[in-house]
Each structure stands twice: as structure tokens, then as C-alpha cells.
Amino acid sequence: MFPRPGCVALSVSLVACTAWAWGPHPQITQAALDRLGTNHPLVARLGVETQRLTNYCWMADFKRLPFREPGEDFYADDYLLFPGMTTHLDHICPEVRKTYEPYFQRALQALRTENGTNAARWIGSLLHFAEDTGSPPHAAEYRGDLHIKMENWVDPKQISIADYAPKLLGETPEAARAGFVRRMDELIEFSKVRGKKLWMQVQIGNRRAVQPVVLESALETSRVTADLLHTLGTLAELPSTNKAVLRGRVNLPAGLAMEKLPAKVVLAGTSFSTLANLAGDYEFRNLPPGPYTVKAWRAGAVAKEQTVTLENGRTTVCDLDGDAKTLVRNGEFKIRWLSGKAPDCWYQTALGWEGEIIPLKAGQHYRLTANFKPGADDQVLVRWTRQLPHALPYTIKLPKINARPLTARDHVLNFTGSEQMALMQITVRSKRDPIETCTSIELLPVEGEAPKGQ
16 A cells, blocks of 8 residues: 555655655645635636645655555656656755746646646645745755754644735746746745744744744745645636647556556657546647657556647547556666656666655565676665654654665565565666666566565
8 A cells, every 4th residue: 555645655765754844734725725716717627636735735745755645546756757857856945946937837737738636736746845935944944853843833723814815926927937936035035034033942942932933934835825826727727829639548557556556648758748547548638739759657567659640629549558567667767758868767866776666565475576787787776664654753763674685696586565565665776877787677476375585
């Protein structure tokens, strides 16, 4: 089972908890939604997904991790990384400022070309960066214990902006993007002053003095969020000259314990992407006419790509079929939609190329095989652990993290999923492109007696 917001796994290289989480994200988002009303264009676009923004606003804290919604799982990175934003950025000033324009543009794109579910998730990623900015320690660039206390010493029940009328940040996408950046700069100054003011009060533990000041930042962040949502919904209603529609079904088998993970569909060489529903159905609308190469994958199954030519005002149907080979997404390192220089679903760190968290089924036997290239002397490091609560106290004793290196001479790991072996992460320990080390990494369920060699 994948973790859900409120319960997230241990990223097998470090604790995947929101150690510096701006606690009232949902309440800030809800206060902004309350100001839109039920007839707002954004609500009309998102439908029932509108209320899910109070959950999706956590998205950016789940980088490289699974995210769970009722009835469906997905990897948060599918709504965090895209061409033009191929790396995770810090949520603290000054680096968080680099997120504003690209995520604003991508969220607006999703509103105009994808369904309500996908659009709401992209908006959730943008909301997280915007709301984090309003946290006093984020704006004042504080980290550590002081950061944690300062941003969470606030009563979320007091977050309400009932007398606020949301403002339009610009009448065109370009003007609104610039207006959003200006609004965020104002928010930084607003909360930075308060963070500096609170430094000593937090140090001496004067929570009573801290709470009302942090609340001021939470309220101003709610106003900014209301402006942002109002602007996105308004811009999404602008007429478009691009009216090509692409839809179809992705027929790919689900991986074991990954049945609730839908297929991802991308248009090669563009920033257009979407997740299909669990039946495999997907759709893009308002696309520019012209030729496209359509690709899709699900868990370890990759579809045969198709080339289509879209015409304005017409709907093109493109179904995609394929077979499952492994439970590792992009285990052959061939999918390179994000960047031609690196494989999707693998993230380069100081340790090497870290793959995504893979859920394992208790009692199921597995075989993991690293198919090294001849002469490769790098390692493939396999690590696993159990699931953990989402927001771990920073004083908690961490659970045992087990690890096993694979080499060209010892390249197979047989094991059985269990409570202590519930989630796995694979890392290709190399500074080179991982395809130079391995032709593929395969994780397959096996039947019969328990395998040897765990």
C-alpha cells in the first residue's frame, strides 16, 4: 500500500518527512477557496476536484515519493517535474522564487488542456511553493529547530479571510505571470519582516508572542492564494485558437501492488503530459495542430509509441498498447521526455541515480536483477524499509534501513516482501548516465517457493 498524505514512506536514503512543513497548508488553501464561491470559473473547471486542492497543496513535499488519493495512487513527481523544470528546488528563499513562473505556466496549461483531476494536482504543486513562501522562516531563510517552531506556532482555526475580495494579477497569461511574481515578492517582504521580528521570541520559547505574528503571515498567504486561484480560473476561460483534441486508451497491465497507479501519457518534445484514469482513458484538448509522437508508460510497462497529426477543431483517437516487463518504471532508462540528457523516473544525487519508491506486497516472492554492461564496475544499491508516519518528530529514532549492493558478479537479489520490507528504492551508484552501467534493472514477482539469497 502506498502512503497517503498524513502517512508517507521513508525514502530509502533519508527520512521523507516534512521536517520543515508549513503546518496550515490546508487551512490556507481552504480560506482562499471560500473567497472564490461556488460559481467561480476555477470551480467550474475543476468540479469535485476543487476541494481536493486542500490535499494537493502538499504535493511538493512528496518529491520522489508516492501520493495517495481515494481510489488512486500516483507519483508526485508526475506533477512536479516537466521539461523546463527537471530538478527539485528548495522551498525556502531565495531559491523558491525560481518556481513561480514555470509552475504558474504549467498549472495554467493543465487547466486549458487536461481534465479537472490533472489540473487540480498541477495547481496543488504551485500552491505549495506559493504558500511555503509566506511562512516567516521560509521568507527569512531560517532552518533547523527554529524554523520548525516558528512556522507551526499558529492556530490554523483562526485562518479566515472572509472580508477579502481576490484580485486579478493580470488580464493575459504574460501579464498575470509577471503580476504573480510581484505579488510573491510582496509576500516575501511581508513575512521576512515578521520572521526577523520573531527570532528572539522563538529562541526563548515565547509561543504566546509568536502565534499572532505567524497568523498575520498565514492570513496574508491566504490572500495571495486567493489572488492566484482567482487569476488561474479567470485566465482559463480566455478563448484559444488551438482547438485540436487528442484522446485514447492506454492498454498497459498494472504492476503487482501498483494496481492503482495509472499510466502517464506524454507528447515527445513538448511540455504536454497527463495521467490517464485507471481504465487507461486519457484526453488532451486545446492542443496546437501539427504532428506529435505519443508515448505512455505504467509501472514497468511501456507502450509502443504512436505518431499522430492533429487538426484544429477535430478529435484524433490514439490508443496505445504494450506489455509489462518489470515493476521498475523506466527500468531500461530509455524514456527521456523530461530531458534528453537523463532518464525519467531516475533522479541524480551525490550518491548516484536514485529510482522511485516501489511498494512491495507482503508474502510475495520477488527477483531483482541488475543487468550490468560488460566491464561495468559500478554498483546498484538496493535499500528497503517499512512504512512510517508522515510528519516524523525530529527527535524520533529512525527505523533500520537495510541495504544490499549488487555488482556485475553478484547481480541478482531474491527476496520476499514483508512488514519490514514494504518499500524499496534502487540506486545506480555512478556519476555517469545509468545506461552506461546497466542495460536494465528488472524487478519481477515470482511464483512458487520462497527464493533463496535474500
